[in-house]
Amino acid sequence: MFRSHTCGELRSSHIQTKVTLSGWVQKVRDKGFVVWVDLRDRYGITQLVFDEERSSDKLITEARKLGREFVIQVEGEVIERSSKNPQLNTGDIEILVSELQILNEALLPPFTIEDETDGGVELRMKYRYLDIRRNPIKNNLIFRSKVTMEVRKYLSEQGFIEVETPYLIKSTPEGARDFVVPSRMNAGQFYALPQSPQTFKQLLMVGGLDKYFQIVKCFRDEDLRADRQPEFTQIDCEMAFVEQEDILNAFEGLTRHLLKTIRGIETDKFPRLTYDDAMRTYGNDKPDIRFDMRFGELNAVSQHKDFQVFNSAELVVGIAVPGGASFTRKEIDALVDWVRRPQIGAKGMVYVKCNEDGSYKSSVDKFYDQDDLGKWAEATNAVPGDIICVLSGEAMSTRTQLSALRMEMAERLGLRNPSEFAPLWVVDFPLLEMDEETGDYHAMHHPFTSPKPGQLELLETDPGSVRANAYDLVLNGNEIGGGSIRIHDKKIQATMFRHLGFSEKEAKEQFGFLMDAFQYGAPPHGGIAFGLDRFVAILGGQETIRDFIAFPKNNSGRDVMIDAPARIDENQLKELSLKLDIQKRG
């Protein structure tokens, strides 16, 4: 036993107790006649004191030699501090040290182990084990553990069974995104790592397990975008004998439970928006509804004059930005530049200032009178003091542009408060989405999603209009969960595969086992999967998922700490019946 107490535990009630502590040296302050050492462990910081009056020369000399991050063990007596530190749980006391042992020395760390560190991201990733010593990262990992424990407790109490599904499975048609694993024992053959346990959880429903969940790693070999990881964690869930309403209620319950137990926040019944309404109202299928600025469609009140930009547009749409009437000319010009950046792609922006006196001043006063502009204000719910920002053009891209502007304005106005939580369900997603390059339709969610009742026939005539029993849980502008009611009928599943461009042979090769299973009595079922990394980050009031992952990979999929991936030796390749075949890139 290296300690009698932790460094976060001692209070004034412990005064005069003999204690043993162990931990890291956070700081040494040498005032000549007295040396203070801050000793740190996971639980807190305790101040050690060595002084010329009460400590031996030897001890005080040793204390002076302690370096930052040395690992030490001390024995001593808890005494009252003369100058108390109310910032610290242990701030009423200090330890008068009688024995000091260095358990391990430490090189000077490459960055400071403080809440605000001087280390850049690269360096912190390379020395992640030191980064984890810092409170922000350490607390995030503890927070994550607490969240997953609450998820498990809640779902278990609701009768869900956690089942581990296999990691060594089979490559699926979205094959290019699978990580594969060569099999030594089956030369020339490969396992694949799961992108999700989708088919297995459906098989568990066929198997009668009724309510399944799993917190599980998933893998996707995609070109990584910022803040995407090749391995990520899902809360994966499935229920049998349910309709969409049952799933929404069950997992609204989970989310509400987490907000309550983790953040102490009570939430009302979550609002629901159809996909179409979400797109129309927020230009986005994962709207942040912590703030308003809903879209006002202006076609009817803006296409009757000689302004050709609007007249030729499929959609004219605006938002009212609170307080924006006070923007200077320069600020507005900057905003126009912002929406014209290639990342946003708008051609320009029309604005209307809603003056405090009820009048309007716009960039298109040449075309529109006060009466026209009043109608725009009405459509966008603008009030005096607001500025109305109006974009126009092809409907889909204009909505996307205005959504980006809406988020940017909210950010600038401080409306994206990380301690506020505004969950909602987005429902009735399209079943299919079109690949703009090839014109082919893909499953928007996945090929097992069931169309809305009675819409199967539309697949033949108007595939883009078919709506699915699919839903997303959105929190503060992030999709944190998504799922669907599945097809449980073998014939409908076969129809779906056909419409998704699978030949019968391909469908059989890839999903034969699932279609076989559906012949033996598949119950109606559906489910949902939450992206745990992001869910935890948002619950923690943060955006960077990497700060909630113990050992994340960088944007090239590398772990810079262990330096992986790496070459393997020839023998190992040979055993796997493989040869490298590296193409020179022109």
Place this chain on the structure above:
Amino acid sequence: MFRSHTCGELRSSHIQTKVTLSGWVQKVRDKGFVVWVDLRDRYGITQLVFDEERSSDKLITEARKLGREFVIQVEGEVIERSSKNPQLNTGDIEILVSELQILNEALLPPFTIEDETDGGVELRMKYRYLDIRRNPIKNNLIFRSKVTMEVRKYLSEQGFIEVETPYLIKSTPEGARDFVVPSRMNAGQFYALPQSPQTFKQLLMVGGLDKYFQIVKCFRDEDLRADRQPEFTQIDCEMAFVEQEDILNAFEGLTRHLLKTIRGIETDKFPRLTYDDAMRTYGNDKPDIRFDMRFGELNAVSQHKDFQVFNSAELVVGIAVPGGASFTRKEIDALVDWVRRPQIGAKGMVYVKCNEDGSYKSSVDKFYDQDDLGKWAEATNAVPGDIICVLSGEAMSTRTQLSALRMEMAERLGLRNPSEFAPLWVVDFPLLEMDEETGDYHAMHHPFTSPKPGQLELLETDPGSVRANAYDLVLNGNEIGGGSIRIHDKKIQATMFRHLGFSEKEAKEQFGFLMDAFQYGAPPHGGIAFGLDRFVAILGGQETIRDFIAFPKNNSGRDVMIDAPARIDENQLKELSLKLDIQKRG
């Protein structure tokens, strides 16, 4: 909502209630004027009744057409059964059905969905989703979920934090056993799947997390022996600032908690045996101590006569088998044949019957008198009625042979009671073990295990004698957990690597990041990992781990249900910069 109640829920208090149930048709019994259907779901079986008096013709006709494993939904009224079934929770009632809907039809399943099925292992694996419908498998999966939940609750309450470590890591020196994952984004480079999170949990200790656990999948590409899986699950744990005693206490606590909450069994403090004592007393480092039959070493009392077999043996050792004095000549001959089978490998067996009258009758009466045999009885704790079985030869192999005989006799005598639990710690394992072919020493546990204090020097002179701070938790003859106190000193770790035959370069390449980490203030630490699959099986009173895994692989590492591993297409290989290189086998 497809149901108002589950099939395990209704009692006589529900009589006259209108209910909706959904589930699978377990059985249809058609008595002409009345048709009974057993409806099954995860929660139980409820009897449905259709009869000519109370049901419409149409309904009863439909009921007659129901096949086994059809998925149906019924509405009806709960009524009292005329002949109650006390075997069934719902046996007091039945449902008089008023509406019947077939949700999905089912082909005749390839084996019966009953507790005792007619399906062989192969067939059950191919249709695992049907196998899971059977109570024994379903209950095992529910049991496993319950065990893991208890593990998490207990460890969380003890301040352990569950941290997810990465799955895409780096190949380690025991490279041949790693599954590797080619990286598309880093051509010619590979990740490896972890054999365990060993280095990461040590880094978490360096990172100050203090108490870590994780229930985590691990991977080993070994030639599979019976009941070994290429992917398996560990309860992986690590603590900082601990000595061996702290770890043993912490995880004895966990094990005792599980025995109590899961099986309702209170256990005393677990006995502890050194590795040397375990080998001497049971010939085995994972002894089953639910029964006695301890080894009695007989060299001193058997090598003083003219029996050359014993005189030339390094070890003469016996066990007293209870009740064995009544074995017939034929039974004893069969036993001799049994120990001489190549799997056991003994040259022969000497026996001594301990007659009820206190006399002895042995197969070596020519050499030993009653007085000699009395001393053998004393050494093996034999009492009248026992038979003493004696083997001799080279010490290590003789112990192994006698251990096999001891287990076999216990099995035959019914002493391996699956509802009895006898945990113990085996401690002080050798640090190294010799490869008999090459004469090289390998780490018995792993290269991070610390030698006992003061024994480091012995590495130079007598490496085989060095004992480690390593321990196993043994339950009913199975190693269910093993761990060690780790080396936390960079210099000692370097010495260890040298003795294990790593060049400095190899050590740096493979474990550079760990040795680097040890420079920045590594605390003393240690841990343990439990094999969850086996632990759960034993807690469940069973031996076959496959029955506690939802989707296990067979002995060739194949998932016969999904038919994995499998070929992948050329494009995928090309993207991974790989070519197949399949050698013809001569």
